[in-house]
Amino acid sequence: MRVSELEEYISPFSVKILEDRGIRELFPPQKEVIELGLFSRKNFVISIPTASGKTLIAELAMVREIMEGGKCLYIVPLRALASEKFEEFSIWEKIGIKTGYSVGDYESKDEWLGECDIIITTSEKADSFLRNSASWIKKISCIVVDEIHLIDSFKRGPVLEILIAKMRKINPDIRIIGLSATIPNSEEIAGWLDAELYTSEWRPTELYEGVYLRNRLELFHNGECRVKRIDGGLDALIAECLEDGGQVLVFDSTRRNAESTAVKISKITKKFVGDEVDEIANAVLEENDGDMSKKLSECIKKGSAFHHAGLLNSQRKTVEDAFKSNLIKVLVATPTLSAGVNLPARRVIIKSYHRFEPNLGNVPIKVLEYKQMAGRAGRPGLDPVGEAIVIVRSSKEKEKVIQRFIHGTPEDIESKLKVEKHLRFHILSIISEGFAKDFRSLSDFFSLTFFFYQNGIAPDYEIKRVLNQLENWGFITQENLGFVNLAGETGGGGLAPTELGKLVSKLYIDPLTGFIFYDTLEKFDDLSEVAILHTLCRTPDMETLYIRKYDDWVEELADKFRNELTYFPSELSTEYDWFLSEFKTAMCLYEWISEVDEDLVCSRYNISPGDLRRITETAEWLIYSFRRIANFLDHPVQSELVKLESRIKYGIKDELIDLIEVKGIGRARARKLYNYGIRSKEDLLENRAKVSELIGKKWAERIIGEITGEKDFS
Numbered sequence: 001m002r003v004s005e006l007e008e009y010i011s012p013f014s015v016k017i018l019e020d021r022g023i024r025e026l027f028p029p030q031k032e033v034i035e036l037g038l039f040s041r042k043n044f045v046i047s048i049p050t051a052s053g054k055t056l057i058a059e060l061a062m063v064r065e066i067m068e069g070g071k072c073l074y075i076v077p078l079r080a081l082a083s084e085k086f087e088e089f090s091i092w093e094k095i096g097i098k099t100g101y102s103v104g105d106y107e108s109k110d111e112w113l114g115e116c117d118i119i120i121t122t123s124e125k126a127d128s129f130l131r132n133s134a135s136w137i138k139k140i141s142c143i144v145v146d147e148i149h150l151i152d153s154f155k156r157g158p159v160l161e162i163l164i165a166k167m168r169k170i171n172p173d174i175r176i177i178g179l180s181a182t183i184p185n186s187e188e189i190a191g192w193l194d195a196e197l198y199t200s201e202w203r204p205t206e207l208y209e210g211v212y213l214r215n216r217l218e219l220f221h222n223g224e225c226r227v228k229r230i231d232g233g234l235d236a237l238i239a240e241c242l243e244d245g246g247q248v249l250v251f252d253s254t255r256r257n258a259e260s261t262a263v264k265i266s267k268i269t270k271k272f273v274g275d276e277v278d279e280i281a282n283a284v285l286e287e288n289d290g291d292m293s294k295k296l297s298e299c300i301k302k303g304s305a306f307h308h309a310g311l312l313n314s315q316r317k318t319v320e321d322a323f324k325s326n327l328i329k330v331l332v333a334t335p336t337l338s339a340g341v342n343l344p345a346r347r348v349i350i351k352s353y354h355r356f357e358p359n360l361g362n363v364p365i366k367v368l369e370y371k372q373m374a375g376r377a378g379r380p381g382l383d384p385v386g387e388a389i390v391i392v393r394s395s396k397e398k399e400k401v402i403q404r405f406i407h408g409t410p411e412d413i414e415s416k417l418k419v420e421k422h423l424r425f426h427i428l429s430i431i432s433e434g435f436a437k438d439f440r441s442l443s444d445f446f447s448l449t450f451f452f453y454q455n456g457i458a459p460d461y462e463i464k465r466v467l468n469q470l471e472n473w474g475f476i477t478q479e480n481l482g483f484v485n486l487a488g489e490t491g492g493g494g495l496a497p498t499e500l501g502k503l504v505s506k507l508y509i510d511p512l513t514g515f516i517f518y519d520t521l522e523k524f525d526d527l528s529e530v531a532i533l534h535t536l537c538r539t540p541d542m543e544t545l546y547i548r549k550y551d552d553w554v555e556e557l558a559d560k561f562r563n564e565l566t567y568f569p570s571e572l573s574t575e576y577d578w579f580l581s582e583f584k585t586a587m588c589l590y591e592w593i594s595e596v597d598e599d600l601v602c603s604r605y606n607i608s609p610g611d612l613r614r615i616t617e618t619a620e621w622l623i624y625s626f627r628r629i630a631n632f633l634d635h636p637v638q639s640e641l642v643k644l645e646s647r648i649k650y651g652i653k654d655e656l657i658d659l660i661e662v663k664g665i666g667r668a669r670a671r672k673l674y675n676y677g678i679r680s681k682e683d684l685l686e687n688r689a690k691v692s693e694l695i696g697k698k699w700a701e702r703i704i705g706e707i708t709g710e711k712d713f714s
């Protein structure tokens with residue numbers, strides 16, 4: 001189907017925009033979905049392989065929706081993808097379609113988004129818009145959910161389910177378009193959404209899947225098997241592909257393995273790159289130049305790179321963009337390379353199909369994860385075919401891999417809503433936002449969830465337990481708890497949020513976090529810095545650090561702070577190990593706000609810069625929430641929390657707070673200026689020459705300019 005045939009649906013100007021993007025002929029799935037009624041406003045679940053044109057289908061539907069006066073919400077699985085989709089959709093500005101995106105803090109309403117026609121955000125951020133009553137969200141007439149199969153994710157699935165249920169409650173006529181990878185029970189998702197299901201195996205680039213065992217490569221495709229002898233293992237598999245102009249994506253099991261593999265491979269890739277990579281190699285050192293960053297930079301100089309959750313967001317983006325631009329030839333990633341990040345390569349080599357799971361150790365990845373990794377093989381328009389190769393070490397393993405992965409069927413998608421942590425998080429918001437005023441309406445709300453669709457019943461028992469817990473914590477009131485059974489008999493039972501409950505819901509924290517904060521403030525008038533940091537780390541919202549075998553210093557140090565801490569379980573209690581992990585994390589934060597060098601903190605706590613950044617960003621959000629609850633209680637610790645919030649944000653001691661508020665002064669520059677007696681904005685203005693001498697003319701100009709608005713700096 002020619003794109004020009006779409007004129008009657010989306011106007012000639014829109015067709016021109018597509019043609020200018022090089023899109024002249026629709027892919028088969030796009031044509032078939034249009035013929036199934038894409039422009040008819042019915043709901044769709046589109047379950048087709050990666051890079052087969054799903055996003056474009058959603059764009060066509062959104063353009064049509066907006067032309068008919070609608071407003072669209074586009075849900076991405078990752079914050080990092082929001083800016084990527086924003087760039088993609090901004091092209092529609094030419095016909096007056098305004099796109100905006102927001103992924104930031106969970107309390108802003110971003111009312112400016114109300115002027116946008118397409119709003120891109122994550123499911124968490126969209127849910128927080130609802131909690132904070134952003135006025136524009138009620139005007140959403142169409143929601144597109146990218147990677148809707150992530151409803152299966154323990155961590156992120158429930159919020160997606162609840163968001164869709166809330167949006168359907170607010171606007172029963174809302175149009176829903178779900179974009180999914182190929183999953184076996186996509187008809188369940190379609191049934192839940194009253195949607196037309198479209199599935200296809202079509203891909204723009206054919207996929208060959210195979211195994212490599214002792215120099216013998218077997219590639220399968222449509223029942224045929226191609227056998228090739230390639231001596232030399234992983235290096236040879238890579239060299240052969242690069243020599244043919246391809247790129248390679250390697251999956252390894254752990255960060256350490258990924259890093260060492262990238263270093264080894266750089267010996268091969270270096271002959272395929274020139275000095276065009278030097279700028280990229282320097283870019284990854286801008287924010288951090290510690291050991292990991294240096295290793296990454298050295299790899300990039302030779303055309304390889306590694307990608308894992310320990311990289312800073314800016315480093316991940318730099319590496320991803322460089323790989324997409326074919327500057328980096330081989331990227332070695334861990335399985336956590338998120339499903340949504342689109343990094344196609346001619347050859348995908350799965351060196352290990354295990355991933356590290358906390359408390360479980362190394363476990364095999366799911367078939368769906370394998371299919372998503374394999375699905376990245378074959379860059380549309382660049383590669384004749386894509387090849388996904390699993391390296392195996394024995395004939396027995398080979399048969400297992402062929403059977404489990406290559407010929408395997410992905411697991412069914414299942415709702416994870418029944419987990420208590422998720423239920424309490426969402427039930428408080430459902431009551432706080434007025435979606436439920438009694439038990440019956442709460443149970444009715446749950447009938448809109450994927451969990452209910454799959455199980456035919458709301459988790460009433462768990463709901464009742466959670467309601468009692470929320471009432472005990474002072475977040476809701478419930479009159480003579482009514483009960484509703486499947487026959488519909490109900491005993492009444494009003495539900496209402498307390499002011500504290502509404503605050504906890506708006507702050508987007510786990511209600512248990514809210515209760516820990518509230519309970520600590522009720523019991524203690526005076527809290528030391530370490531006690532406050534430890535309170536943050538005790539909460540379920542904080543990612544705590546593991547206790548490793550040489551961490552006996554944690555226990556010794558905890559004992560030193562025993563009298564300051566608000567919680568210190570007996571060494572015999574089952575909670576003691578958790579306590580040590582939480583305390584270790586608190587000490588990591590304590591060193592950060594004591595201005596210990598970032599790389600020294602990373603090496604001491606055996607983490608990477610990206611991990612430290614996640615811990616400090618989470619702590620920043622938690623201490624803000626802690627402060628808001630302290631304000632609510634008019635607690636004397638409020639002023640201490642305001643200072644600590646700034647210290648966590650920048651990693652500084654109290655004395656640098658004045659200086660650090662000036663844009664452009666980071667923790668290192670602030671310390672340098674302070675040590676030379678320049679300790680406030682006034683000092684900066686009165687000692688311009690000294691400032692220039694200490695931190696360089698360029699930075700001095702920017703910083704002084706920030707204060708005075710001056711352009712030049714004499």
Ligand SMILES: Nc1ncnc2c1ncn2[C@@H]1O[C@H](COP(=O)(O)OP(=O)(O)OP(=O)(O)O)[C@@H](O)[C@H]1O
Binds near residue numbers: 030053
């Ligand atoms: N009909 C088409 N003709 C040519 N190129 C197309 C067509 N449809 C999409 N593309 C291009 O193919 C690439 C993948 O398209 P798109 O992002 O829509 O696929 P996708 O399935 O959403 O990919 P992913 O699963 O990575 O999100 C994009 O660069 C897009 O511009």
